[in-house]
Amino acid sequence: MPELPEVEVVRRGLAEHVTGRKIKQVEVLHPRAVRRNIGSLTDQLVGQRIRCVSRRGKYLWLPMAGHQFALVAHLGMSGQLLVQPSGAADEKHLRVRIDFVDAGPQLRFVDQRTFGWVMTAELVPDSGGGHLPDIVSHISRDLLDPAFDEEGCITRLRTKNIEIKRALLDQALVSGIGNIYADEALWRAKLGGRRLTGALPAAKIRELLKHAKSVMASALDQGGTSFDALYVNVNGESGYFDRQLSAYGQEGEPCGHCGGPIRREKFMNRSSFFCPRCQRQGPGRRPQDKV
Secondary structure, eight states, X not given: OOOHHHHHHHHHHHHHHHTTOXXXXXXXXXXXXXXXXXHHHHHHHTTOBBOOOEEETTEEEEEBTTSSEEEEEEOTTTXXXXXXXXXXXXXXXXXXXXXXXXXXXXXEEEESSSOOEEEEEEEEEOTTSSEEEGGGTTSOOBTTSTTOOHHHHHHHHHHHOOBHHHHHTOTTTSBSOOHHHHHXXXXXXXXXXXXXXXXXXXXXXXXXXHHHHHHXXXXXXXXXXXXXXXXXXXXXXXXXXXXXXXXXXXXXXXXXXXXXXXXXXXXXXXXXXXXXXXXXXXXXXOOOBOO
16 A cells, blocks of 8 residues: 555645646546545536645645635555546556546546545545645544654654554554555664554653655655555656665565564554564564464
């Protein structure tokens, strides 16, 4: 699933290509790609001008100029938002097509697995003084957000007292971090993902958040992480941060800290990668799941 760096790469590309453009037509080619009402999506968007492109965590939204609603998108497991010439052949898994009055490139939503979606949503006041879609209001700010409250996040994490990797993946606590960057941040912090947050010193959680921010910023600079053709930017190009991964996907490879082999184990119906020497689990560890 695309995580914060990948979604931010898409946001920047969309901002360059669709900001200020007026929508002429919206064509829905698969009903599962649209949440709520398909008719309201097309009726609301036709004739509207895109004001900007915003993001929180893994959610993207395009507010309409002069209105309090936006087109919201979540890429799910395999969703792509592409900017394509109007004459380009349809992608095999094209779900939604948006044409503009300027007859320039189209905005296309492509999704092989149809877990992603688009929809229109009302904008509601945000705690920072701006507005965000109502469907995104429960999502916490992310580490790259200038208004991110680090100390408040640390307090919430310690009060929750759950496994630290589980906490990193909870979008209501801190958004945008997925499986890849959680493993990378935990490896950099030499912290076992099953350690309980209530037993961790605030300084250790602060260090972990610093590493998570750093690894995601580095991934963003390299266009994100692409393991297959499903994650691409708006021009269909893949990122290359996968070449820099130290833990995720590195089972059996030597740890960059100690040289011991990276291990994989099952965690929350996905795989976790870690160094058993450097990332000791400590008290409170639950029994290991078998891979």
